[in-house]
Every structure is written in C-alpha cells, then in structure tokens.
Amino acid sequence: xxxxxxxxxxxxxxxxxxxxxxMITSVFFSGLYMVDLDYYSPWYQTIPQWHQLMGISLMLLxxxxxxxxxxxxxxxxxxxxxxxxRRLALIVKCLFYVLLFTITISGYLFTTSSESHAVILFDLxxxxxxxxxxxxNIDIMGLIHKYLSYFFxxxxxxxxxxxxxxxxxxxxxxxxxML
Amino acid sequence: xxxxxxxxxxxxxxxSAQADTYTIDTEGSHAFVQFKIQHLGYSxxxxxxxxxxxxxxxxxxxxxxxxxxxxxxxxxVNSNHSMRDKHLRSDDYLNVETYPEASFISTSFTETKDxxxxxxxxxxxxxxxxxxxLDVKFIGAGKDPWGGYRRxxxxxxELKLADFKIKKSPGPKSEALLLTxxxxxxxx
Numbered sequence: 001x002x003x004x005x006x007x008x009x010x011x012x013x014x015x016x017x018x019x020x021x022x023m024i025t026s027v028f029f030s031g032l033y034m035v036d037l038d039y040y041s042p043w044y045q046t047i048p049q050w051h052q053l054m055g056i057s058l059m060l061l062x063x064x065x066x067x068x069x070x071x072x073x074x075x076x077x078x079x080x081x082x083x084x085x086r087r088l089a090l091i092v093k094c095l096f097y098v099l100l101f102t103i104t105i106s107g108y109l110f111t112t113s114s115e116s117h118a119v120i121l122f123d124l125x126x127x128x129x130x131x132x133x134x135x136x137n138i139d140i141m142g143l144i145h146k147y148l149s150y151f152f153x154x155x156x157x158x159x160x161x162x163x164x165x166x167x168x169x170x171x172x173x174x175x176x177x178m179l
Numbered sequence: 180x181x182x183x184x185x186x187x188x189x190x191x192x193x194x195s196a197q198a199d200t201y202t203i204d205t206e207g208s209h210a211f212v213q214f215k216i217q218h219l220g221y222s223x224x225x226x227x228x229x230x231x232x233x234x235x236x237x238x239x240x241x242x243x244x245x246x247x248x249x250x251x252x253x254x255x256v257n258s259n260h261s262m263r264d265k266h267l268r269s270d271d272y273l274n275v276e277t278y279p280e281a282s283f284i285s286t287s288f289t290e291t292k293d294x295x296x297x298x299x300x301x302x303x304x305x306x307x308x309x310x311x312x313l314d315v316k317f318i319g320a321g322k323d324p325w326g327g328y329r330r331x332x333x334x335x336x337e338l339k340l341a342d343f344k345i346k347k348s349p350g351p352k353s354e355a356l357l358l359t360x361x362x363x364x365x366x367x
Contacts, residue, residue, distance in 0.1 A: 039349050039350055040350060110261075110265070111262065113261055114260065114261030114262070115261075117259070117260050117261055117262075135254050135255070135264060135265070135268060136254065138261065138265055139254075139265065139268060139275075139276075142265060
C-alpha cells in the first residue's frame with residue numbers, strides 16, 4: 001500500500017473533518033435538548049426537524065467520506081506514534097464509522113416507520129419510508145440510537161483529548177496535520 | 180377428594196353457572212379501548228389500545244353480581260402517529276417497559292334501568308391502582324347469526340393523568356382524558 005509523506009491531510013479531508021465536528025456536536029446536543037423540550041416551547045416542532053436534517057446530511061457526508069477512502073492516498077503514520085497508538089487510532093476510526101452509520105440509520109428508520117404519517121421536513125421534502133416496524137422494534141431502535149450516541153460522544157472526547165495530548169505533551173505533528 | 184367434597188363442589192359450580200360468562204370478542208375486534216384528550220384545549224385527540232382481553236359475567240336474575248376483568252397491553256397504544264406513540268410508550272407517559280399491562284377488575288355493579296348502570300372497580304395503570312367508576316350503557320344482547328349469543332356495553336369515565344402518576348401532561352388543557360370502553364361479549 002502506498003502512503004503519502006505529506007505533512008498535512010489534503011484540504012477536503014480537513015474540511016470534512018471539521019464540518020463533521022460541528023455537525024456531530026450540534027446534532028448530539030439538539031437531540032439531547034429536544035427530547036425534554038416542553039410541548040409549549042416554540043422550538044418543539046423546529047428542533048426535531050433540524051436534528052433530522054442534520055442527521056441525514058451527516059449520513060450522506062460520511063457515505064461520501066467512506067467512498068472517498070478508496071480514492072485518496074492515506075498519510076503514513078507519524079514516526080513518533082508507537083504501535084499501540086497506531087492500532088488504537090485505527091480501531092477508534094473504524095468505530096466512528098460503524099457508530100455514525102448505526103446511529104443515523106436507526107434514527108432514520110424509526111422516524112419514518114409510520115404507515116400513516118409521512119415525515120416532511122420544513123414543508124419541503126418528504127423522507128421516503130423504507131420499512132415499517134412494530135412498536136417494540138421502534139423502541140429498541142430508539143434505545144440503540146440514544147446509547148450509541150452517548151458512546152460516540154465519549155469516544156469523540158477521548159479522540160480530542162488524545163489529539164491535545166499529542167500536540168502539547170508529545171509535541172508531535174498529529175493535530176497540525178488536521179489543521 | 181371425598182364424596183362429600185365432590186357433591187359440594189358440584190353444587191357450587193351449578194350455582195355459579197347461573198351467571199353466564201362472556202368472553203370479550205377481541206378476535207373479531209368487536210371491542211374497543213378508546214380515549215380522547217384535548218389538544219391545547221382546541222380539539223379532541225383520539226387514541227386507542229389495540230391489544231387487550233377480558234371476560235365478564237352477567238346473570239339476568241342478579242345483575243348486581245355482574246363482574247368484569249380486562250387487561251390492556253399498554254405498548255399497543257395507537258394515536259395514529261408513530262413518533263407520538265413512541266413518546267406515549269416512554270416513561271414520560273405509559274412507562275410500558277416497566278408496566279406492560281393495565282388492568283381493570285370490577286368490585287361492584289349497580290344496575291339502574293334498561294340494563295344500564297354504574298360499574299365500580301380498581302384500575303391499575305402505570306403501576307398505580309385506584310378505584311374508578313364507569314358509567315355503563317347497555318347496548319344490546321341476543322343471538323348472533325352464527326349460533327352464538329352476544330351482549331354488549333359501552334362504558335365511559337374520566338381519568339386524571341396525575342392520579343396514575345403519569346409524569347408528563349401535554350399541557351394545562353390536557354390533564355384528564357375521557358376513556359371509552361366498548362365491549363361485546365360472546366357467551367361461553
């Protein structure tokens with residue numbers, strides 16, 4: 001396999017990374033906030049729609065990101081990273097993909113699962129229904145969606161702390177490559 | 180079992196057999212557990228429970244001995260909106276994971292006239308058991324075209340959500356709901 005020795009990730013990779021940071025943070029906190037929103041809040045109808053729109057956009061963005069992996073040349077690992085760090089980084093990266101798709105797909109499926117009620121975002125586009133599910137399965141998908149999101153955020157926090165540790169303690173190029 | 184007990188047992192069975200037992204016809208879906216609750220105070224929102232079962236007894240000679248028992252699967256709540264139903268199943272409302280069943284067991288029945296009356300009993304909902312009173316209307320009874328005998332009622336009552344420790348109310352205009360239980364029993 002061929003690796004690039006460039007000191008930075010290419011521009012599009014960096015843009016996708018930081019756009020994802022913004023989107024994941026807002027989709028997580030909008031989700032956390034909207035489930036406890038008072039029924040009489042003026043946001044009661046709009047925040048869930050933003051949450052759903054952002055979730056779908058994130059799913060599509062990461063689908064593109066996934067296919068793009070085939071085309072781009074990966075950066076060679078930094079010499080300062082030991083084998084354990086390399087392995088861990090790879091495992092966490094893979095987990096991010098698996099979690100992001102599980103969370104967004106489960107969210108999409110239970111949101112669109114009603115036979116009688118189409119989900120229409122901002123009076124503009126209707127989300128196509130792929131499957132209908134029993135109430136029991138809808139609830140299970142809801143729990144998966146919720147707890148995997150928590151797990152994702154914990155992992156993202158560790159990922160961010162690791163980058164900071166590499167930057168300030170190891171003083172290596174890890175974070176700079178993504179800036 | 181000795182002979183004396185056997186005879187006694189038979190006597191008791193014969194005596195209680197005078198009250199007919201009816202199974203609520205959920206198989207043919209001739210029974211409904213419906214509710215309506217106000218939305219913002221501007222309209223009625225209707226919902227129902229799709230899965231339930233029950234039996235009742237009725238003795239024409241002794242209508243006051245009428246008894247009914249019903250069990251409702253709370254996860255079958257259906258308000259024609261999948262995401263609202265998901266919310267209704269959560270611990271904000273019906274808490275179906277912890278309390279998958281709601282039940283009603285009658286304690287007494289007072290017949291007024293024309294078969295109508297008042298049914299008292301204990302309703303268990305969201306793990307809370309409270310006595311409630313239902314206004315019962317007798318709809319009709321008689322032979323059905325397929326060789327059976329049927330008897331039907333419609334009962335209504337008002338339930339305050341807070342009485343059953345339902346955490347959330349959708350607003351100040353929606354703190355109580357009107358429950359309608361419509362049953363058709365097939366004589367066993």
